[in-house]
Amino acid sequence: MRSLSTAATGMLAQQLNVEVISNNIANMNTTGYKRRRAEFSDLLYQSLRRVGSASSDAGTIVPAGVQIGVGVKPTAVYRIAEQGNVIITDNPLDLAIKGRGYFQVELPNGEIAYTRAGALQRSEDGTIVTPDGYVVVPGITIPEDATRVTINAAGEVFVEIAGNVDPQEIGQFELAAFANEGGLDAIGDNLLLETAASGPPIVGTPGSAGFGTLEQGFLETSNVNIVSEITNLITAQRAYEMNSKVIQSSDEMLGSLTQIR
Numbered sequence: 001m002r003s004l005s006t007a008a009t010g011m012l013a014q015q016l017n018v019e020v021i022s023n024n025i026a027n028m029n030t031t032g033y034k035r036r037r038a039e040f041s042d043l044l045y046q047s048l049r050r051v052g053s054a055s056s057d058a059g060t061i062v063p064a065g066v067q068i069g070v071g072v073k074p075t076a077v078y079r080i081a082e083q084g085n086v087i088i089t090d091n092p093l094d095l096a097i098k099g100r101g102y103f104q105v106e107l108p109n110g111e112i113a114y115t116r117a118g119a120l121q122r123s124e125d126g127t128i129v130t131p132d133g134y135v136v137v138p139g140i141t142i143p144e145d146a147t148r149v150t151i152n153a154a155g156e157v158f159v160e161i162a163g164n165v166d167p168q169e170i171g172q173f174e175l176a177a178f179a180n181e182g183g184l185d186a187i188g189d190n191l192l193l194e195t196a197a198s199g200p201p202i203v204g205t206p207g208s209a210g211f212g213t214l215e216q217g218f219l220e221t222s223n224v225n226i227v228s229e230i231t232n233l234i235t236a237q238r239a240y241e242m243n244s245k246v247i248q249s250s251d252e253m254l255g256s257l258t259q260i261r
Contacts, residue, residue, distance in 0.1 A: 002046075002068060003250040009071030010243035013040050016074050017236040024224045025233075032084065032116030032190055033222040035229075039076045045069050081181040084116075084223040086215060092149045093120040093128065096220040099212020101175030104137035104203075105130055105191060112137065114176055114201070116220055117190035128157075132189060140171035153213040155206040175211050176201035 020038040027033040051065030086096045095118035097103070102114035115130070123129045126142040142149055146159035148167075155173030178184065183197030194201060207213045 001250050001254060002070060003246055006069065006071040007243040007246035007250070009043065009073065010246075011240055013038075013072045013074060014236045014240040014243065016077075018233065018240070020077055021229055021233045021236060024229050025226065028222050028224040028226055028229075030117075030190065030222050031119055032220050033224065034079050034081055034084075034116070035222070035224045037078050037080060038074060039078055040072050041075045042069055043071045043073050079182045079184070079186075080223065082223045084220045086218045086220055088217060089219055090217050091119075092151070092216060093122065094118060094217055094219050095120060095151060095173075096215040096218035097175065097206075097212045098215055100177050101204075101206065101211045102177070102192070104174060104176050104201075106135045106137055106139075107191075108134070111193070112201075113187070113191040113193055114184065115190045115192065118214075118219060136173070138171060138174060140173070142170065151214060151216040153207055153215070155214050172205060173214065174203050175206055176203050177210060178202070 017038045017040075020036050024035045027035075045067040047065060047067050049062060049066040051062055051067070053062050053065070054060070055062050083098070086098065095103075097116055097118065102116055103118065105113045105115055107113055113134075117130075119131060120128050120136060121131060122142055123133060123135075126144060128136050128140045128142065130136060140157050142157075142159060143161065145161050147162055148160040150158045150160075150167065151173070152158075155175070156169055157171050157173070158167035158169050160167050178194070178201060179199040180197055183195050183199070184192035185195050185198075186192055202210070204211045
């Protein structure tokens with residue numbers, strides 16, 4: 001009976017769906033996290049009577065035919081790049097991106113990764129880095145004698161130094177944008193990598209055409225909506241139960257065949 005294997009694919013699909021939802025819920029407090037959505041498509045069909053085939057010598061054709069589907073398959077786990085809420089932290093090195101763009105992070109192997117998590121810190125030599133110590137491009141270093149750090153919406157970094165009246169500009173942040181943000185490869189630690197699907201990065205300054213602005217002393221929260229995720233979880237659980245019920249019913253039907261005398 002095809003229904004056994006068909007329902008099994010449905011159970012596997014809903015299992016994946018629950019795994020995606022559980023990851024969203026687990027990261028509901030992760031800075032800059034973008035929720036994922038599982039997408040599915042139907043599998044191949046078996047044609048028991050092909051649609052459009054001739055049904056007689058008079059030229060009549062079959063209007064609908066008989067096609068039996070064999071189940072479902074996952075096609076993608078899509079990242080939804082919707083803006084998350086912005087919360088105030090009053091930390092001068094916390095930066096929220098309001099709009100399009102990613103911070104660029106230089107990994108130890110020299111590769112460039114991308115992130116929306118703006119919880120930045122200072123290294124031992126004053127360089128602005130991520131919580132893991134990776135340098136944020138273009139590698140801005142805050143002087144040891146700086147008494148205050150100011151970052152404006154355009155990403156320009158100013159410091160106040162004792163004895164100097166005017167603030168000094170020490171650098172400017174750059175943002176990267178992609179034609180297909182969903183094509184970025186997540187590697188953990190809030191970092192993403194460029195792929196052939198994402199396209200090459202387009203680099204620009206915050207506030208320029210096509211890029212968002214920066215907010216100092218704020219952080220972008222996860223864009224996970226917990227109410228929607230719980231609703232999706234219940235729906236996936238019910239779909240899993242219904243597919244398991246199909247397997248149970250198919251097994252009972254096969255059992256009826258074995259009891260025929």
